[in-house]
Amino acid sequence: MLAAALVALAATVTGATxxxxxxxxxxxxxxxxGGTFPLSGSASLYGAIPVAEKAYFDYVNDTRGxxxxxxINFKYVDDGYDASQTxxxxxxxxxxxxxxxxxNALGTAPGLAVRDYLNxxxxxxxxxxxxxxxxxxxxxxxxxxxxxxxxxxGEGTIFAKHILSKTPQAxxxxxxxxDPFGQQLLAGLRRGFAPNSKSRIVDVEPVxxxxxxxxxxxxxxxxxxxxxxxxxxxxxxxxxAFVTAAKINWHPQIxxxxxxxxxxxxxxxxxxxxxxAVDGTITTSYxxxxxxxxxxxxPGVKLFEQIMAKYYPKGNIADANLIYAMSVAWTAVxxxxxxxxxxxxxxxxxxxxxxxxxxxxxxxxxxxxQTSKTDHFFIEDLTLTKWANGHWNAFGSFYHHAR
Amino acid sequence: xxxxxxxxxVALVIGSLVSDQFAEQTVAGLATGGIFGSLALALVLIxxxxxVINFAQGQMAMFTTYxxxxxxxxxxxxxxxxxxxxxxxxxxGVALLAFALGAVFVRDWTFERMGIKQAGGxxxxxxxxxxxxxxxxxxxxxxxxxxxxKSFPSAFPTRPIxxxxxxxxxxxxxxxxxxxxxxxxLWVFFQFTKVGLAMRAAALRPFAARLVGVRVxxxxxxxxxxxxxxxxxxxxxxxxxxxxxxxMMDTILIYxxxxxxxxxxxxxxxxxxxxxxxxxxxxxxxxxVHFVTSELRLPVALGMLLIVLLIKPTGLFGHRVVRKV
Numbered sequence: 001m002l003a004a005a006l007v008a009l010a011a012t013v014t015g016a017t018x019x020x021x022x023x024x025x026x027x028x029x030x031x032x033x034g035g036t037f038p039l040s041g042s043a044s045l046y047g048a049i050p051v052a053e054k055a056y057f058d059y060v061n062d063t064r065g066x067x068x069x070x071x072i073n074f075k076y077v078d079d080g081y082d083a084s085q086t087x088x089x090x091x092x093x094x095x096x097x098x099x100x101x102x103x104n105a106l107g108t109a110p111g112l113a114v115r116d117y118l119n120x121x122x123x124x125x126x127x128x129x130x131x132x133x134x135x136x137x138x139x140x141x142x143x144x145x146x147x148x149x150x151x152x153x154g155e156g157t158i159f160a161k162h163i164l165s166k167t168p169q170a171x172x173x174x175x176x177x178x179d180p181f182g183q184q185l186l187a188g189l190r191r192g193f194a195p196n197s198k199s200r201i202v203d204v205e206p207v208x209x210x211x212x213x214x215x216x217x218x219x220x221x222x223x224x225x226x227x228x229x230x231x232x233x234x235x236x237x238x239x240x241a242f243v244t245a246a247k248i249n250w251h252p253q254i255x256x257x258x259x260x261x262x263x264x265x266x267x268x269x270x271x272x273x274x275x276x277a278v279d280g281t282i283t284t285s286y287x288x289x290x291x292x293x294x295x296x297x298x299p300g301v302k303l304f305e306q307i308m309a310k311y312y313p314k315g316n317i318a319d320a321n322l323i324y325a326m327s328v329a330w331t332a333v334x335x336x337x338x339x340x341x342x343x344x345x346x347x348x349x350x351x352x353x354x355x356x357x358x359x360x361x362x363x364x365x366x367x368x369x370q371t372s373k374t375d376h377f378f379i380e381d382l383t384l385t386k387w388a389n390g391h392w393n394a395f396g397s398f399y400h401h402a403r
Numbered sequence: 404x405x406x407x408x409x410x411x412x413v414a415l416v417i418g419s420l421v422s423d424q425f426a427e428q429t430v431a432g433l434a435t436g437g438i439f440g441s442l443a444l445a446l447v448l449i450x451x452x453x454x455v456i457n458f459a460q461g462q463m464a465m466f467t468t469y470x471x472x473x474x475x476x477x478x479x480x481x482x483x484x485x486x487x488x489x490x491x492x493x494x495x496g497v498a499l500l501a502f503a504l505g506a507v508f509v510r511d512w513t514f515e516r517m518g519i520k521q522a523g524g525x526x527x528x529x530x531x532x533x534x535x536x537x538x539x540x541x542x543x544x545x546x547x548x549x550x551x552x553k554s555f556p557s558a559f560p561t562r563p564i565x566x567x568x569x570x571x572x573x574x575x576x577x578x579x580x581x582x583x584x585x586x587x588x589l590w591v592f593f594q595f596t597k598v599g600l601a602m603r604a605a606a607l608r609p610f611a612a613r614l615v616g617v618r619v620x621x622x623x624x625x626x627x628x629x630x631x632x633x634x635x636x637x638x639x640x641x642x643x644x645x646x647x648x649x650x651m652m653d654t655i656l657i658y659x660x661x662x663x664x665x666x667x668x669x670x671x672x673x674x675x676x677x678x679x680x681x682x683x684x685x686x687x688x689x690x691x692v693h694f695v696t697s698e699l700r701l702p703v704a705l706g707m708l709l710i711v712l713l714i715k716p717t718g719l720f721g722h723r724v725v726r727k728v
Contacts, residue, residue: 212645272561
């Protein structure tokens with residue numbers, strides 16, 4: 001009798017838990033996701049990214065009632081691009097706020113600082129805003145982690161391939177940010193030039209991200225006889241490099257990493273140092289460009305502008321980070337839709353690692369988001385694009401498997 | 404010391420005649436050094452006036468540069484905005500001193516009310532307040548103007564000029580000229596005007612100065628105001644190359660500290676010479692000494708600074724101060 005009662009009790013208890021056993025962050029009408037971003041400090045120019053993501057989630061909430069009847073709430077927290085601040089911020093999001101997942105948290109060092117913790121707690125750390133290739137390669141050890149941005153070495157290799165096909169005699173000078181970001185881009189470039197990378201690259205000048213100026217490096221690169229300058233630095237040193245090259249009357253063919261190629265920066269440089277300082281510059285691209293007159297009638301660009309106007313009117317649509325942010329938010333919503341009627345963290349990870357779509361409206365036509373259990377690289381399709389007439393102009397065919 | 408500097412100048416000139424790259428690197432180094440020097444000069448002025456190292460100096464320069472940008476956005480021409488900005492910077496510098504002293508006063512008053520006894524600490528307290536202002540100004544700039552990078556026009560043409568086959572940037576030459584010009588103007592001001600004399604007196608012997616009728620507090624305020632103006636000039640000179648950003652002056656201030664100490668923290672001429680020397684040495688080290696890669700440049704430069712200070716603890720232009728205890 002007692003045993004039967006216990007069994008009955010146990011049954012009700014399990015039944016009750018089964019009904020409400022949603023993962024943290026999921027209620028009947030809402031999903032809470034979180035992320036850390038540099039809203040202040042040295043990288044605060046990326047602070048607009050989470051605002052644009054929230055704008056897209058708000059748009060989805062208002063027009064479609066969210067995902068499967070649940071509104072998406074996005075809580076983003078400032079970490080000042082400082083890993084020591086990321087750790088408590090992420091813990092706060094996971095332990096107190098009980099977020100369902102960490103989405104698009106920005107930066108390599110901040111991401112590394114919480115990767116072990118999030119994997120241990122089995123919290124999805126996904127669509128990270130960083131392009132280091134190890135996010136994609138180390139999926140076995142960190143199954144709860146997946147990146148988003150194209151891999152830096154992949155971009156370096158594409159530059160090498162393009163130089164080999166168009167200007168095989170080019171003498172290449174590299175301005176490299178002296179950290180893993182710059183080193184990975186350079187490694188990719190060398191891989192692309194192999195086995196002749198030594199003779200192709202005539203000079204590599206390292207620069208610290210906080211260097212007050214880059215004139216010493218630029219003058220040395222110019223003196224090395226290089227006719228092609230590759231800028232593997234983040235926005236602030238890149239801008240200095242463009243302006244300084246013009247200042248010292250050096251006009252090489254310039255390649256710059258997509259990280260620093262926002263139309264916002266290019267336009268500002270042209271304004272300060274003349275159009276000649278930026279015209280002809282080549283970079284890679286995968287997001288649409290709202291400043292390009294040729295893309296004005298594109299439905300994705302129109303949607304972007306419409307969402308910006310309604311939910312983030314203060315944002316500057318020339319900032320490539322904003323349309324990038326919406327492409328991330330789209331991808332997150334897409335995975336949530338496929339994560340089940342009541343999404344679980346595991347279901348969300350399964351959905352993210354089985355993405356196969358070319359429908360993201362904010363990405364260039366030709367970019368396919370494709371992942372699998374063993375392929376944790378989200379964006380591997382890149383095209384080259386050249387700055388002319390005040391905007392980027394994509395040319396040539398897509399490069400695939402950039403990693 | 405003068406002989407040593409003259410020898411260094413001769414060496415630079417000879418080097419520049421021999422090698423184009425040497426000449427270009429030297430001029431570019433002098434230009435960056437001029438910025439370090441202008442900011443170092445501002446630090447020296449404040450140190451002389453109040454014996455305080457102003458950690459907010461870089462952010463004051465950044466903030467005033469943003470003000471110049473805003474004025475230009477409102478349609479005021481470059482030079483109009485330039486002059487207005489210097490005026491606003493002066494007022495801002497005075498206001499910040501009032502703020503710093505006021506904060507210390509409020510603290511003392513509160514402690515007194517709470518019955519906490521504490522001994523002086525005036526200088527340290529003001530230094531801490533300047534650190535607070537650093538954070539405040541950086542946050543305020545990001546809040547008002549957004550952290551987005553903004554371009555900034557140059558006072559000088561962006562095209563280069565050619566001298567004997569070597570291309571020099573007019574912007575760089577202009578920056579060097581402005582740095583040297585400011586120190587000459589200041590020197591004339593301190594040496595040949597009554598107010599300059601009063602400022603020196605107020606800094607050297609505040610009590611005695613007050614007895615002979617110098618308004619010491621006004622002189623201190625003048626020192627802070629002038630420092631803010633110099634900072635604004637540094638900001639306006641560097642912004643066309645590094646663009647506007649709330650963090651634009653962060654590392655430059657560290658080099659300016661080094662320049663000020665190298666020159667002797669109380670010497671205006673020393674600050675500018677220290678800045679120029681630092682700029683040139685950093686560029687030439689990076690170019691010709693191959694083991695000095697970019698990560699070693701600053702440590703090596705600071706190592707040299709240490710050696711200079713070991714040989715001459717008061718800096719290149721400083722003189723020994725004897726204090727009775």
